Amino acid sequence: MNEQLRCLRNLQQVNDKIRECEDEKAALRAALEKRRLESEQHRHRLEELHQKIIDEKKQEDRYNLDLKSNEADISKLLLQLTQAGTNEAYSRIDKRIEEEKAQNSALEDSILKLMDEIEAMEGEQAALKDELQTGQKELADFEAKVARDSIAIDARIHEHQSTVAEIEKSIETEVLGKYHRLFERFGGGVMAELDMGAGICLGCNLPVTKQDMNLILADNDIIFCKSCSRILYIPE
Ligand SMILES: [Zn+2]
Structure with missing residues (x-):
């Protein structure tokens, strides 16, 4: 192989190494980006869950208010029942009491269902928070590793570039x-x-x-x- 061709072959080999280094850096950046995105999605899920818990608690409060209001109505109606002048009036009031009681029974079921849901979501929220914390620690470690590795790769690239400059002279x-x-x-x-x-x-x-x-x-x-x-x- 003549000298020029040999130099070109060497040049190509060093350039290939530089390319490998650059690919390695790009892979590290991509991996970091992926982890950051996952962490962001995790945080987003947690925020959504937090909002959902707030909404369900508000709903639970509204149901409790309705329940109290119905109970007050029932007390009034029970009083009216004792003062009912006619059988017809008695039946009408009694029917309304039964309706309010049925409503309250449905409200109580809904409240129990909400409480179960909230409890489950709060459990999930605690687990997600732990995971997020661990994930953030791991992400920080990985970020530090990527920074260290990138510096090492840059040093290798720099070395290869000096070799390239040397070969190119010939x-x-x-x-x-x-x-x-x-x-x-x-x-x-x-x-x-x-x-x-x-x-x-x-x-x-x-x-x-x-x-x-x-x-x-x-x-x-x-x-x-x-x-x-x-x-x-x-x-x-
Ligand atoms: Zn060809």
Whole structure:
């Protein structure tokens, strides 16, 4: 392999490492974002539950007021019952008492149902609060870890970049320019292996001409794939 091609291969390898570092950082950021979102959703669920408990307690208060008001009515009606002048009046009042009592019985059932619901929700709320607290502690730890890891990865990237600068000094300006343009176009992966047996470029899996194969074998020049423009090489 000629010196220029060797340098380009080295350059590609270091650039691949930089790319891996960047992918690693992106994965860490994505994981952090996911955890933050989960924590936010958790908090939101807790707020919703809190509001629902408040609403149900208000409803319970309203039912209790209705219950008291009905009981006061029943007391009045019972008094009226003792003063009823006719059988007809007695029956009418008695019927109203029965109606109010039935209403109260339904109200009491509703209140009991609400109390059960509130108790269950308060249990859930306590469990959610504990979970949230643990989750927030874990999130803080993870945030610290991501910050630490990112610094370590940045240091590695910085090192690789120094190596890149060093390698690039040995590459002809024109070739380097082409490499950079291709790097941008492909988002990396500028170098492609030539499969001598099949006569294809492994970057695009398309055939390489006999003439180009001979030029690559002669190893005097940088040869680009006619199909995908990648720089072809034969692995050593
Ligand atoms: Zn190709």
